[in-house]
Amino acid sequence: MEKGQWAAKFKINAYAWLLLLPSLIFLILFTFYPVIKTLIFSFYQADLSTPEPLFNGIDNYRRMLGDEVFWKVLKNNLWITLGTVPTSMALALMMALYANKLLRVKSLIRTAFFYPTVIPMIAIANIWLFIYTPEYGALSHFLHWFGLEHLNWLGNQELVTWAMIIMIIWKEAGYFMIFYLAGLQNISQELYESASLDGAKSWTVFSRITFPLLMPTTLFVMVIAVTNSFKLVDHLVIMTQGGPDNASNLLLYYIYQTAFSFWDQGMASALTVVMVLILVVIAAFQFLFLDKKIHYN
Amino acid sequence: MQRRVENIAMFGLACLWTFPLIWAFWTAFRPREMATSWELTPDFTLNNFVHVWNGAPFAQYYLNTLIIVTGILAVQLVTATLAAYVFAKVRFWGRDILFILFLVQIIVPADVLLFPNYNVLGDLSLLDTKLGIMMPYFASALGIFLLRQTFKTFPSELEEAARMEGCSWWQMLWKIYVPLARPTYIAFGLVSVSYHWNNFMWPLIVTNSVENRPLTVGLAIFATSFETGAQWAEVSAATVMVILPLLLAFLLFQRQFLNSFIHSGIK
Numbered sequence: 104m105e106k107g108q109w110a111a112k113f114k115i116n117a118y119a120w121l122l123l124l125p126s127l128i129f130l131i132l133f134t135f136y137p138v139i140k141t142l143i144f145s146f147y148q149a150d151l152s153t154p155e156p157l158f159n160g161i162d163n164y165r166r167m168l169g170d171e172v173f174w175k176v177l178k179n180n181l182w183i184t185l186g187t188v189p190t191s192m193a194l195a196l197m198m199a200l201y202a203n204k205l206l207r208v209k210s211l212i213r214t215a216f217f218y219p220t221v222i223p224m225i226a227i228a229n230i231w232l233f234i235y236t237p238e239y240g241a242l243s244h245f246l247h248w249f250g251l252e253h254l255n256w257l258g259n260q261e262l263v264t265w266a267m268i269i270m271i272i273w274k275e276a277g278y279f280m281i282f283y284l285a286g287l288q289n290i291s292q293e294l295y296e297s298a299s300l301d302g303a304k305s306w307t308v309f310s311r312i313t314f315p316l317l318m319p320t321t322l323f324v325m326v327i328a329v330t331n332s333f334k335l336v337d338h339l340v341i342m343t344q345g346g347p348d349n350a351s352n353l354l355l356y357y358i359y360q361t362a363f364s365f366w367d368q369g370m371a372s373a374l375t376v377v378m379v380l381i382l383v384v385i386a387a388f389q390f391l392f393l394d395k396k397i398h399y400n
Numbered sequence: 401m402q403r404r405v406e407n408i409a410m411f412g413l414a415c416l417w418t419f420p421l422i423w424a425f426w427t428a429f430r431p432r433e434m435a436t437s438w439e440l441t442p443d444f445t446l447n448n449f450v451h452v453w454n455g456a457p458f459a460q461y462y463l464n465t466l467i468i469v470t471g472i473l474a475v476q477l478v479t480a481t482l483a484a485y486v487f488a489k490v491r492f493w494g495r496d497i498l499f500i501l502f503l504v505q506i507i508v509p510a511d512v513l514l515f516p517n518y519n520v521l522g523d524l525s526l527l528d529t530k531l532g533i534m535m536p537y538f539a540s541a542l543g544i545f546l547l548r549q550t551f552k553t554f555p556s557e558l559e560e561a562a563r564m565e566g567c568s569w570w571q572m573l574w575k576i577y578v579p580l581a582r583p584t585y586i587a588f589g590l591v592s593v594s595y596h597w598n599n600f601m602w603p604l605i606v607t608n609s610v611e612n613r614p615l616t617v618g619l620a621i622f623a624t625s626f627e628t629g630a631q632w633a634e635v636s637a638a639t640v641m642v643i644l645p646l647l648l649a650f651l652l653f654q655r656q657f658l659n660s661f662i663h664s665g666i667k
Contacts, residue, residue, distance in 0.1 A: 118569075119492035122482040126502070129479070129539035134505050137516030144516075194413075201410045214654060215414040218421065220661060221650045222643045223598035225616045229623050229639045230424045233632060239436040241423060273417065278661065285662050305402075334511060337600045341620055355512060355601075362515040363605065371515045378512050386507040 138379060144372035151366050163373040173374070175349050176357045179264065183353065184332040186268035187275065192324055194276040199283030200313070213284075216277035224274070224337035231270045232257070232342050257343055260350040267351055270338070275331065279324045286320030287313070319393070326389045333381055354378055427636035435633035448637035452622070455634070457610050458641060461618035468533050468603075468614055469596045473589055475538045480588070483539075484547030485573055489559065505541035511602065518605055528608040537596065543588050546663055550584040551577060590653075590660040597646055615642045 145163055149156040167173050202213045219227065234241045235256040243253035256266040290313065298308050336355035339345055345352030345360065352360075358378065362371035427435050429444045452458060486492070487499060510517055517536055518527075526532035554577065562572040578585070600616040607613045613621075619642045623635045650657045 115490060116492045119486045119490045119495075122486045123498065125479040126483040126539040126544065127498075129535065130502065130505055130541075132520060133510050133513070133517055133536035133539075134508060135501075137513045137520055138508060140519070141513070141516045198410075198413075201406065210654065212410065212414050213658070214651065215418045217658065217661075218647065218650065219417070221594050221598075221646045221657065222421075223600060223616050223619075225598075225600045225620050226639045226643045227420075229619070229635055230420045233427070233636070234420060234423075239632075241419075244438055273420070277417070281658050281662050284658075334509075340600075340604070341623060355514070358515060359601070359605070362518070368515070375513065375515055379508050382508055382512065 141372045141375045141379070144369060145376050147369050147372075149368040149372075150370070156369070159369070163369045167370065167373050167377075172349050172352070172357065176352045176354050179350070179352060180333055180354050182264055183268060183271065183335065184329055186264070187271045187332055188325065188328040190268075191272045191276040192279055192321065192328060194272065195279035195324070196283050196317070196321075198276065198280040199287060200309075202280070203284055203287045213280070216280055218277065219274045220278040224335075225341060227270070227274055228338035228341035231266075231338075235266050235342075257351075258347055260347055263343060263347065263351045267338070267342075271332070271335065275328065279328060282320055282324050282327075283317065286317045290316050322393050326385060326393070330382065330385050333378070333385075354381075424636050424639055427632055428640045429637075430633055432631070432633045435636070448633045449641065452634050452638045452641065456618065456622045456638070458615070458618060458638070460610055461613055461615045464530065464612060465597060465614040465616075468530055469593050471530070472534045472537045472596050473592050475534070476540045476543050476592060477585065477589075479539050480543030480547055481573065481578065483544045484551055485577065487544065488548045488551035489556075502541045502544060505539070506545075510536040511599075514601060514605055517602075521606060527606060528612055530612050532606050533603045533612070533614070536602070540588075540592065542664065543592070546584050546588050547581060550581045554580060586656065587660040587663045590657055591664040594646055594657075595664075 144156070146158060146160060147156040148159040148162065198212070198216045202209050202216070233239075237243055237253050237255045237258070240253075240256075242256065246253055254262060256262050294312050294316075295308065298312060303311070334355060335353055336359065339351060339353065339356045343351045345356050354374065355378065358371055358374045361367050361374060428448055429446070430448075431443050431445050432448065434441070434443060483502075487495065513536075521527050521532045521535070524532075524535075526535065558576060559572060562576055567575070598616065599614075600620065603612075603614050604617050604620065607617060619638055622638050626635065
C-alpha cells in the first residue's frame, strides 16, 4: 500500500515537472542563466584588447563609479522618472475621472488618450522627431504663431530632457488611465449617493472618497510607471542617440552602446547588473509596501 | 460653469493627444515637396506609400513581423497552458519555490538582458534568425499567471466529472479548460501580439539581414537613412504603414484591448 502511494506521488511529481519543463527551459536559458552569467562576467575584463576574458575583480565597478557618463545616465534616468511619473499619473487620474463620467463621448475620449499605447515607440520617435525639428517642426510652427523664437529642442542639453519628458507623458498617461478606470469601477456607487445626499462638494467627494479609495491603484500604477521609465530606450535610437553629449542618454541605451559600439563586454555586464538591481529594488518595494494579494493571486 | 471649463479642458487635452497621429497621417498623404508646409491645400497623393513600398523591402518586413508575432504567441500559448494547469491544479514538490522563480521573469524581463541574451543566442548559433528573435519570449510568466488565475476558478468537480468520463488529463485540458478560459487567452493574446509587434531593441541587436528584420527595425533603418527632414512625407508614410494594423485592430476591438492591457499591468 505504502509503496503504491509513493509510486503515485512520484508519478504526479514527474508529470508536473514534465509539463513545466518547456517553460522552465526557456526561463533558465533567457532569464536565469544570463543574469548569473552577467554577474560573473562583470568581474572580468573583456573588451577589444582582451581576446580571452581576464578576471579583474571589482575593476569594472570601480571604473563604472568613476565614469562620468554612468552618473550622467543615472541622473537622466532619475530626471525622466521624476519628470514623467507624477505628471502622467495625475493626467491619467484626470482622464479616468472624466472618461468615467461622460457616457456618450466617453469611448472617444478614452480612445484619444489610450491609442499611444498600441503604437511602437520607434514610430512615436519618428513622429515626435518631426514635431521637435527646428524651423519646420510642428512645435516651431506653434511657437511661431505666438511670436516665439523656435528652439532646437533635441540639440540643446537643457531642452532635450524636457522634450523627452513631454513625449513620454503623452505616451504613458493613457496607459495608466485604464488602471484608474478599473479602480473607479470598484468604488461603490452608494458611497457617492450618500455623499451627494449630504450635499458634499465635488472636491470633497474626490478628496474624501475617490482619491483615498484609489490609493491601491495609485501605488500599483506608480510601480509600473517607475519600472517603465527605467526600461525606456527605443526612442533614443531614432531621436538623439543619447546626445547631445549624453544629455538624453539612459541606462539601457548606455548598456547598448557599451556592449555593441564600444565592445566593452565586462563593463556592459557590470552596467546590466546595476539595471537588474534597480528593477529588483523597485519590485522589493512593491512586495514590502503593497498588498501583493491584489495583483498576484 | 465648472462642468463647462472641465469639458473644454479635456477636449483640448484630447485634441493635443491626437495631434501627433493626425499630423503623421496628414503628412503621409501630402506630396513630397509640400510635406513641411502648413498650407491647407487640397493636394493629396498615395505616391509616398508607393515609394516606400518599392524603395524598401516592407513586404518582407511585414511577413517577418507576422511570422515572429504568431510564432511567439503559438509557443507561448502551449507552454503557458501546461505550466498554468500544473501551478493551478497539481500539488507537487517545489511548487511554491518554482512559482516565485517564474516571478523573476516579470521583474527582470528579457528586454533589459539585451547584452547577455545576445551572447546566449550567439552560443546557440541563432543570431540573425527569426527563431532567435522569438526564443527569449517562448516562456511567458505573464501568460502563466493569467491562465493560472483563471484555471484556479474552475471547480474541481469539473475535473472529477471528466475523469469519470474517462478523459485523460490532456483531453480535459483541451476540451474543458481551454474553451472555458477563452477570455483570458484573448486578453493575453492581444497583449502579446501588441508587445511583439512593437518590440524593437532586441530584434535590432539580433538581426542583420532583410530576411529576418521585423517592421520596427525596418522602419528605423528606413527613417535614419535620410538626412533629417529631407523625406518627411515618405518617413511618415512608412510610419503609418507600421502602426496601422494594430491601430485598426485597437479601434475595432477597443473594449477588448483595454481589458487586456489592464491585465498586462501585472508585469
